[in-house]
Amino acid sequence: MAYNVAPLSRLIEQFERLPGIGRKSAQRLALHVLNLPEGEAESFAKAILDARSQIHHCSVCCNLTDAEVCPVCAKDSRDHSTICVVEDPRDVIAIERTNEFRGVYHVLHGAISPMDGIGPEQLRIKELLARVGSQVSEIIMATNPTVEGEATAMYLSRLLKPMGVRCTRLAFGIPVGGDLEYADDVTLGRAIDGRSEM
Amino acid sequence: MAYNVAPLSRLIEQFERLPGIGRKSAQRLALHVLNLPEGEAESFAKAILDARSQIHHCSVCCNLTDAEVCPVCAKDSRDHSTICVVEDPRDVIAIERTNEFRGVYHVLHGAISPMDGIGPEQLRIKELLARVGSQVSEIIMATNPTVEGEATAMYLSRLLKPMGVRCTRLAFGIPVGGDLEYADDVTLGRAIDGRSEM
Numbered sequence: 001m002a003y004n005v006a007p008l009s010r011l012i013e014q015f016e017r018l019p020g021i022g023r024k025s026a027q028r029l030a031l032h033v034l035n036l037p038e039g040e041a042e043s044f045a046k047a048i049l050d051a052r053s054q055i056h057h058c059s060v061c062c063n064l065t066d067a068e069v070c071p072v073c074a075k076d077s078r079d080h081s082t083i084c085v086v087e088d089p090r091d092v093i094a095i096e097r098t099n100e101f102r103g104v105y106h107v108l109h110g111a112i113s114p115m116d117g118i119g120p121e122q123l124r125i126k127e128l129l130a131r132v133g134s135q136v137s138e139i140i141m142a143t144n145p146t147v148e149g150e151a152t153a154m155y156l157s158r159l160l161k162p163m164g165v166r167c168t169r170l171a172f173g174i175p176v177g178g179d180l181e182y183a184d185d186v187t188l189g190r191a192i193d194g195r196s197e198m
Numbered sequence: 199m200a201y202n203v204a205p206l207s208r209l210i211e212q213f214e215r216l217p218g219i220g221r222k223s224a225q226r227l228a229l230h231v232l233n234l235p236e237g238e239a240e241s242f243a244k245a246i247l248d249a250r251s252q253i254h255h256c257s258v259c260c261n262l263t264d265a266e267v268c269p270v271c272a273k274d275s276r277d278h279s280t281i282c283v284v285e286d287p288r289d290v291i292a293i294e295r296t297n298e299f300r301g302v303y304h305v306l307h308g309a310i311s312p313m314d315g316i317g318p319e320q321l322r323i324k325e326l327l328a329r330v331g332s333q334v335s336e337i338i339m340a341t342n343p344t345v346e347g348e349a350t351a352m353y354l355s356r357l358l359k360p361m362g363v364r365c366t367r368l369a370f371g372i373p374v375g376g377d378l379e380y381a382d383d384v385t386l387g388r389a390i391d392g393r394s395e396m
Contacts, residue, residue, distance in 0.1 A: 051232060
């Protein structure tokens with residue numbers, strides 16, 4: 001590009017590195033930041049630095065937190081005998097939004113994926129096994145319904161069942177509000193397999 | 199949201215304020231920043247602060263620059279008698295990419311839009327008029343082909359023509375590689391109006 005102003009180009013490059021942001025979006029975001037009112041660009045920069053310096057993994061469930069133990073693990077009113085195992089901190093946010101789950105979580109920070117060089121030792125599985133004791137009655141595998149998520153759920157259940165823990169898997173089927181006609185074959189097959197009495 | 203970690207929520211909020219970034223994208227971007235290697239989040243924050251503190255408007259053309267005069271205005275090899283008037287710094291980047299234009303620019307930082315409360319006095323029109331002298335022979339109106347852009351081009355040409363400057367407008371017509379069949383009526387009409395000898 002012929003028109004090159006160093007601080008602007010650097011900011012565009014930084015935005016361009018973010019996932020899902022292309023060249024044009026990066027330009028738009030960078031110019032938006034330049035046009036922010038006084039102080040707001042500083043708050044943005046500070047939010048990045050604060051998040052990086054203050055956020056770390058919960059010592060119990062490995063979710064993101066700014067305290068020693070995350071808000072969910074710290075709450076006595078939660079059912080600490082049921083652990084929901086998820087791949088990503090965003091999955092915790094999604095499940096919390098349903099207000100359906102009163103147990104606690106364990107965040108693996110990924111799924112087993114030999115193609116990407118991610119084996120069990122790269123995930124927070126050691127920490128999960130350390131939590132399993134007499135007080136844990138059920139572990140819900142809430143990994144994604146992908147090849148990697150299924151493999152991870154399978155791997156964990158084979159490790160955990162011999163330890164005397166009940167392992168369950170999220171139900172898969174037709175999404176609520178979905179249309180049978182447009183459901184893909186695998187989903188429809190899982191919905192039939194998992195049918196329940198009414 | 200039940201799961202609330204202050205520094206993370208603040209970062210998500212900051213990303214959510216950017217144009218075109220919704221709640222889910224903001225979460226994804228914030229978690230990406232948290233997972234960046236050591237030092238990269240700091241570079242990101244620094245790029246924001248540097249751009250804000252070092253970038254200002256060129257004293258000649260009002261484009262963004264970190265020097266007193268932008269690289270285009272500072273170059274003697276450019277044709278300083280032809281000024282291309284654009285709405286936005288991004289338009290300069292787009293035109294520079296074509297390598298077709300050897301003149302200089304003037305950035306208005308917007309277009310006349312009474313609906314949004316933007317009148318001529320909110321734009322860098324005063325600065326454009328100050329540049330018009332004996333050495334300027336042509337001013338190309340390269341505002342967008344929208345109602346606001348057209349109104350701005352019309353307004354400027356009425357101001358500039360009595361000053362003895364030649365005012366031209368970008369050609370509008372069928373995009374190169376486009377399909378006549380799918381061109382909208384207005385574009386096709388403009389293409390017929392603006393036909394040229396061959």
